[in-house]
Each structure stands twice: as C-alpha cells, then as structure tokens.
Amino acid sequence: MKTHLSPAIRLTLVMLVLVAVIYPLVVSGIARFAPGGGSGEKVIVNGKVVGYTLIGQKFTQDRYFNSRPSALDYNAAGSAGSNKGPSNPDYLKVAQARIDTFLVHNPGVDKAQIPAELVTASGSGLDPDLSPAAAKIQVARIARVRGISPERLNQLVDEHTKGPALGLFGPSTVNVLKINVALDALK
Known part of the structure; x- marks a missing residue:
C-alpha cells in the first residue's frame, strides 16, 4: 500500500x-x-469608460450602427443563446419581427439583402461585432439621420474593419461600440 x-x-x-x-x-x-493588459480593452470617451470591446452593447437608435440582437438583452452577467432551433415557431416569429423592424427603419433595403446577423442572436448573446456587409447596409439610414454623406460613412466602416486574425482565421469584423464612438466624434 x-x-x-x-x-x-x-x-x-x-x-x-x-x-x-x-x-x-x-x-x-x-x-x-493583450490589449487592455488582460482586463479587457476599455473604450474611454472624455475620461469615462463607455464599454468594453469584447462585450456587445445595445444600439437601436437610427443614428447609430445597430448591434446584433441579443437573446438575453445584453446582460453581461452571463451569456446565453435562445436555444431555439431554426424551425421553432417562436424563434421564427422573433426573427420575422426583427426583419420587419429592420425594414421599417431601413427603407430601400430588400429582405434578401439583410445579413442574417442583424436578425439572429449570437450563441453568447454578447457578440460585439458585425460583418462589414452588416455595417454597410445601415449606412443609408445613418447618413439620412445624421446628415453625413454615405461615402464618408462607408469610409468609416472601412477604417473600422478588422481583418481575420493572422490574415487567416475568422471573418472580417467591425466592432459596433468602436464605430459608434467614432461616429459620434465626426463633426
């Protein structure tokens, strides 16, 4: 033993x-x-922390790039998806309501043009990023509301597009918080 x-x-x-x-x-x-020294990358505006780049925030006003929907209403205390499959009737109603809302706020956009990430929540419910296509489809609305040229907004999207990690891994993304802070800084 x-x-x-x-x-x-x-x-x-x-x-x-x-x-x-x-x-x-x-x-x-x-x-x-890592950015933020392992504590997360803070976004600071006028000496005040307005958010973190790795946690999605709710932006629904027409003057901002809208965030990806969240199944848990952006509650960063925990992450969760809806756990409803693509054929679930409740899920389909929620997705259709999001599509209808998007089309009301973005006239001139066809249903088929809407990137899926603008009407479906991520698995964590806290996704901070959009694809460049999801950001650019919102440009006309923001340009109209803010009185900024669409060309300048498309340039802003391009400036805030982050390519795949090491040029290989993952898609190109636009951080919604960072681009909205930059949008507010435009004069």
Whole structure:
C-alpha cells in the first residue's frame, strides 16, 4: 500500500502546484501583452469608460450602427443563446419581427439583402461585432439621420474593419461600440 500511496500523493501535489499555481501565472503573464493588459480593452470617451470591446452593447437608435440582437438583452452577467432551433415557431416569429423592424427603419433595403446577423442572436448573446456587409447596409439610414454623406460613412466602416486574425482565421469584423464612438466624434 505504501508503495502506491506515496507516489500518488506526490503526483497529486505536483499536479496541484502545476495546474493551480504555475499554469494560471503563465496565462496571466501572457494576458498582460493583450490589449487592455488582460482586463479587457476599455473604450474611454472624455475620461469615462463607455464599454468594453469584447462585450456587445445595445444600439437601436437610427443614428447609430445597430448591434446584433441579443437573446438575453445584453446582460453581461452571463451569456446565453435562445436555444431555439431554426424551425421553432417562436424563434421564427422573433426573427420575422426583427426583419420587419429592420425594414421599417431601413427603407430601400430588400429582405434578401439583410445579413442574417442583424436578425439572429449570437450563441453568447454578447457578440460585439458585425460583418462589414452588416455595417454597410445601415449606412443609408445613418447618413439620412445624421446628415453625413454615405461615402464618408462607408469610409468609416472601412477604417473600422478588422481583418481575420493572422490574415487567416475568422471573418472580417467591425466592432459596433468602436464605430459608434467614432461616429459620434465626426463633426
């Protein structure tokens, strides 16, 4: 028994130190090199934190680029999807209501042109990004409301489009919070 118990206790202690102390310290050290130093990238306007780039926020006014819908109303205390499949009647009603609302606020846009991300919630419910196409389809509405040329708004979208990680992984994205802060800064 002693021949098995002693190595088991030593292995347990070594693994405890490795996974409960060393690994978290290494990950925390690496995170210090990330934007925001591992605490998330804050967006600050006039000395006030207005949000974080990795957490979606609700923008529904016509003067802003609208966010992706959230199944949990952007509650950052937890993330969740609706867990309803694409053939669920309740889900289809919600998606149709979002489509109808989008079309009312964006006259001249056909239903087939609406990117799916503007009428479907993400799996986490906190997606902070849109595709460049989802941002550009909103340009005409924002230009009309704000009195800014569509060309200038398209340029703003292009300036805030982030390409795939390492040029390979994932789609191009536009952070909704960052572009709306830049939109407010336009004169």
